[in-house]
Amino acid sequence: xxxxxxxxxxxxxxxxxxxxxxxxxxxxxxxxxxxxxxxxxxxxxxxxxxxxxxxxxxxxxxxxxxxxxxxxxxxxxxxxxxxxxxxxxxxxxxxxxxxxxxxxxxxxxxxxxxxxxxxxxxxxxxxxxxxxxxxxxxxxxxxxxxxxxxxxxxxxxxxxxxxxxxxxxxxxxxxxxxxxxxxxxxxxxxxxxxxxxxxxxxxxxxxxxxxxxxxxxxxxxxxxxxxxxxxxxxxxxxxxxxxxxxxxxxxxxxxxxxxxx
Numbered sequence: 001x002x003x004x005x006x007x008x009x010x011x012x013x014x015x016x017x018x019x020x021x022x023x024x025x026x027x028x029x030x031x032x033x034x035x036x037x038x039x040x041x042x043x044x045x046x047x048x049x050x051x052x053x054x055x056x057x058x059x060x061x062x063x064x065x066x067x068x069x070x071x072x073x074x075x076x077x078x079x080x081x082x083x084x085x086x087x088x089x090x091x092x093x094x095x096x097x098x099x100x101x102x103x104x105x106x107x108x109x110x111x112x113x114x115x116x117x118x119x120x121x122x123x124x125x126x127x128x129x130x131x132x133x134x135x136x137x138x139x140x141x142x143x144x145x146x147x148x149x150x151x152x153x154x155x156x157x158x159x160x161x162x163x164x165x166x167x168x169x170x171x172x173x174x175x176x177x178x179x180x181x182x183x184x185x186x187x188x189x190x191x192x193x194x195x196x197x198x199x200x201x202x203x204x205x206x207x208x209x210x211x212x213x214x215x216x217x218x219x220x221x222x223x224x225x226x227x228x229x230x231x232x233x234x235x236x237x238x239x240x241x242x243x244x245x246x247x248x249x250x251x252x253x254x255x256x257x258x259x260x261x
Contacts, residue, residue, distance in 0.1 A: 002095040003040065005130070005176060006033035006087075007168040008104045009066055014057045024114045026107050027054045028080060029073055030066070031087050032166030034173040035095075040181075042173065046090045047166040051077035054114075065163040081115050084108070088119060096188075097127040100147050100172045106193045124203055124214065125191040130176050133184040150175055190214060199229070211236035225256075233260040 009030040013020035033046040051074050058070050077083075099105060105127060112119055134150055135143050145153075148162055151171050160167035186208055196202045196216045205212045211234075218224045225231065225248060233242050246259035 001038055002043070002092065003036040003098050003128070003176070004033055004091050004095045005036060005098040005169050005173040006031065006046075006104065007100065007165045007172060008032075008107060009062075009163065009165045010107055011052060011055050011062050012059050013055055014059045021054060024054050024111065026110070027052055028083075028107060028111045029077070030165040031083055032164065032169040033087065033090070034169050035090075035092075036173060036176070040173075040177045044090070045166070045170075046087060048083045048086065049073055049077040050080050050083045053080060067161060067163075080111060081117060084112060084117060084119075097125075098130050098172070098176060099127065100129075100168070101131045101144075102129055102189065102191070105191045109191075109193045123194065123196075123201070124205070125194070126188045127191060128176075128184070129189040130172055130179075132189060133179055133187065134175060136187055137179045137183050147171055147175075154178060206236055209236075221256075233258060 008028050009032075010026040010028045012026050017025075029050050029052060031046065031048045031050070034042055035044040035046070037043050049072075052070070056070065058073075063069070078086075097105060105125070109119065109121070131144050131147075132141075134145065135141050139145070147168060151158060151162075151174075154175060156171060156174050158171075160170070162168060162171070188205075190205055190212065192214060196214060198216055202213070202215050205214070215227075215230060218227075231248060233244060234240060235242050242260045244258050244260040246257075248256050248258045250256045
C-alpha cells in the first residue's frame with residue numbers, strides 16, 4: 001500500500017462571506033502531492049494548478065499567501081474536473097490519504113460535489129491526519145502545531161515558500177518520514193464529510209486507548225438524546241455496556257458528556 005501525502009490551496013469569495021456561494025465556500029486552485037511506498041520512500045510526485053471557475057478574483061489574503069495572480073492561474077491552470085481526474089488516476093488503487101489537518105479531504109469532496117464528480121471513495125474513509133500523528137509522536141496527542149513550526153523544529157531545509165500546495169506536501173512527507181510508525185500506525189482518522197445514511201451503515205472504530213462511533217445524521221440534537229443507541233456507553237476494551245454515573249449533559253451548544261464506569 002502507498003501513502004498519498006497531499007495538500008490543497010484554495011480561494012474564497014473576495015467580497016466577503018455574505019456573497020459566497022454556499023456550496024463552494026473554498027474553491028481549490030492547486031493540488032500538490034507526494035506518493036510514498038510502504039517504507040515511506042518517495043516514488044512519485046504530482047502538482048497541478050487549477051483555473052478558477054467560480055471566483056474570478058483572488059481574495060487579498062490568498063494572493064499574499066500563495067504568491068501568484070489570477071492571470072497566472074487562468075493561463076497555467078486546467079479546469080477542476082480535469083485536475084481531479086488526473087489526480088485520482090495518479091493515486092492508483094492501493095493507497096491511503098495523508099494530510100496535515102482534516103480540512104483538505106473535506107474541501108476536495110465539497111469541490112467534487114459542486115461539479116457533480118463521484119470520487120468513489122470508500123466508506124468509512126480512513127486516512128492519516130499527520131498533524132495529529134506528529135502530536136502523538138512528539139507531544140501529548142492533543143496539541144496541534146503548524147506545518148511551518150514543525151518544519152523548523154525538525155530542521156528540515158526550507159527550499160520553497162510555504163502555502164504552495166506542492167511545497168507543503170513535500171514538507172509534510174518529510175515530516176511523516178521522521179515519525180515512529182509503531183506509535184501512530186493504529187491511530188488513523190476518519191473523514192466525516194459524508195456520514196452514514198442509515199443505522200445499518202453506522203460503524204465503530206477502536207483504537208488502543210479509546211473508540212469512536214460514527215452514527216447517522218439527526219435533524220436536531222434533541223432527537224439524538226432520544227436515541228437509545230446513541231445514549232448507550234460501552235467499554236472500548238470489552239465492548240460491554242457500562243453504567244452511567246452522571247447522565248448526559250452539555251456545557252455548550254455542540255458537545256455532550258457523560259461519566260460512566
